[in-house]
Amino acid sequence: MNDSHLQLKSAPTVEAVLDIDCDLPPSIDLATLDASAQTSFGEGYPKPRKRLVQAMQIETKDGEATKVSARHGLQALQYLAEDEKQLVQLRRQGYSFNRLAPYSSLDEYLPEIERTWNLFMQLATPLQVRLIRLRFINRLLLPTVEGSVTLDDYLKLGPRLPDATNLTLSGFFNQHSAVEVATGNAVNITTATQPMDGDKLPVILDIDAYYTGSMEPSDWTQIAAHIQSLRQLKNLVFKNSLTDRCLSLFQQ
Amino acid sequence: MLEPVSAVTIQLGLAALYSLARPGSAVSREAQVVQQVANDAVNSVERSWALFGRKASAISELSALANECAHEGWDGGDARPIDPQAVSKAIAFMRALPDSLPLPEMTAEPDGAVSLDWIRSRNRLLSVSIGAGDRLVFAWLDGSDRGHGVARFVEGVVPARIVDGIAAIMDVRDAAVRAA
Amino acid sequence: MLPSGLPEVVADDEPLARFLMSSSQFNALMVKPAAYMPSAKDGNTSVFRHGAEPRESLLEIAGTHVVGERTLHGVAICTAQQVRASELNVVAQEPPPRHANITGWPVVANDPEQTKAQQKERALLIAQHAVLVRVPR
Numbered sequence: 001m002n003d004s005h006l007q008l009k010s011a012p013t014v015e016a017v018l019d020i021d022c023d024l025p026p027s028i029d030l031a032t033l034d035a036s037a038q039t040s041f042g043e044g045y046p047k048p049r050k051r052l053v054q055a056m057q058i059e060t061k062d063g064e065a066t067k068v069s070a071r072h073g074l075q076a077l078q079y080l081a082e083d084e085k086q087l088v089q090l091r092r093q094g095y096s097f098n099r100l101a102p103y104s105s106l107d108e109y110l111p112e113i114e115r116t117w118n119l120f121m122q123l124a125t126p127l128q129v130r131l132i133r134l135r136f137i138n139r140l141l142l143p144t145v146e147g148s149v150t151l152d153d154y155l156k157l158g159p160r161l162p163d164a165t166n167l168t169l170s171g172f173f174n175q176h177s178a179v180e181v182a183t184g185n186a187v188n189i190t191t192a193t194q195p196m197d198g199d200k201l202p203v204i205l206d207i208d209a210y211y212t213g214s215m216e217p218s219d220w221t222q223i224a225a226h227i228q229s230l231r232q233l234k235n236l237v238f239k240n241s242l243t244d245r246c247l248s249l250f251q252q
Numbered sequence: 253m254l255e256p257v258s259a260v261t262i263q264l265g266l267a268a269l270y271s272l273a274r275p276g277s278a279v280s281r282e283a284q285v286v287q288q289v290a291n292d293a294v295n296s297v298e299r300s301w302a303l304f305g306r307k308a309s310a311i312s313e314l315s316a317l318a319n320e321c322a323h324e325g326w327d328g329g330d331a332r333p334i335d336p337q338a339v340s341k342a343i344a345f346m347r348a349l350p351d352s353l354p355l356p357e358m359t360a361e362p363d364g365a366v367s368l369d370w371i372r373s374r375n376r377l378l379s380v381s382i383g384a385g386d387r388l389v390f391a392w393l394d395g396s397d398r399g400h401g402v403a404r405f406v407e408g409v410v411p412a413r414i415v416d417g418i419a420a421i422m423d424v425r426d427a428a429v430r431a432a
Numbered sequence: 433m434l435p436s437g438l439p440e441v442v443a444d445d446e447p448l449a450r451f452l453m454s455s456s457q458f459n460a461l462m463v464k465p466a467a468y469m470p471s472a473k474d475g476n477t478s479v480f481r482h483g484a485e486p487r488e489s490l491l492e493i494a495g496t497h498v499v500g501e502r503t504l505h506g507v508a509i510c511t512a513q514q515v516r517a518s519e520l521n522v523v524a525q526e527p528p529p530r531h532a533n534i535t536g537w538p539v540v541a542n543d544p545e546q547t548k549a550q551q552k553e554r555a556l557l558i559a560q561h562a563v564l565v566r567v568p569r
Binding site: 321330332364365371 | 451453454456457459461462464465466467469470471472473474478494498499500502504545546548549550552553555556557559560561
């Protein structure tokens, strides 16, 4: 990620997400906020969308045809920028800011995050912040030689096979969860392979750092401080998950 | 699809894995890839009787209940059909329940919610209502003590108050592991 | 006096029958609290002013006014006094004959979950005392 502390020329970040989960007033109905939200966010985010969750019910009775019914629930109201590289979300659980590639630096996006968070507060009147999450999804394109790659050349915490001689790794999905004792921040680190992209092996490095605690929604100073703390954790995980050889791929 | 090679998450708990397997706030194609692979890992774990058998049976029982109470007026009065979203949330709740706790009994409520009940005796029980939203409703009786509350169920983590309440009612020690 | 011949005011010692249409509404120990939760439509819980006996007339009420195409699994019996001890009330509501409502369920303005939490606690209190009459198959 092209964060100020990492100085990467071509960051592998495909998506950066900031979630601020909060308690909304019990009487709030997300659907009724859409019209006001389109007005509030319209200038920078003129493309509204709805994210629905669907629950299916399959009913079977002897001798009768199976009946299938579905119930839709509104999961989030989404407002996308014109180029659809950036969006703001009003979710039942709170607020999200998403930035898709190209990603530069969190410093560049923080003022906009603060602005849209303030708009969210006016619309949804949250009672309390419960969780702040900073999730960075990176797509590392590892070069292969004759169709193979030595993962240890690029990943410090790569998978291991029980018999490296007779077995060839064909894919992996790993997840680690950890807590940063000093700050109380937690992090989920997920790595997963994707199918070959030309002569490159794509590896997803998904760093999901979050802080759980109660905060006043209007206290942006405190919220921003937690965001920076999570950013530091995310950077640490990113840097220490990859070898220098891997990091050099993002300097080209 | 290749079988996942890492089983570390099984020992550490599945909360983070379930969280990845659910639709979240990320929208990129890569986020969907992670979600799909996490789903495959979840399915792999849940095919195991040793790892998931008890809960699989409970979820099956819930599906049967949903079938039985699928119609308006299932209670002989004007009860609403059981809400499919409430059923989904109840399944997520049971997945998230620490393995150290007994599984609940289930019934439908007139407003379409699912009621999960831990019944030790007539005078010691705790009941949780799960509807389509994120706020769980619960009430308990413990001898002459009684009470009620509302707690949020998000990120696949059962609220501590409810975990502690179940453990107290059912006399379970060491329910400190809150993630499934 | 009501058309059924019963007094208008439900006395404390009167038994109240709640018909259970799902086997999930009770277990070997007790009737579950969900069986007493109020209707989402009118905010009341429907009961009939009848005890466990005579069994024939109890089942006749169920068959005539409640069961329809469904299966009756059991009957929960409590007293009006037990309902009132749960800070609720029982009010006669005919027709059908012998019908009454458990009323007075708490409501918290603008907070449906808090409303339900308080109602659930009251339902636990009634269920604690209710006696289950199993219906022979």
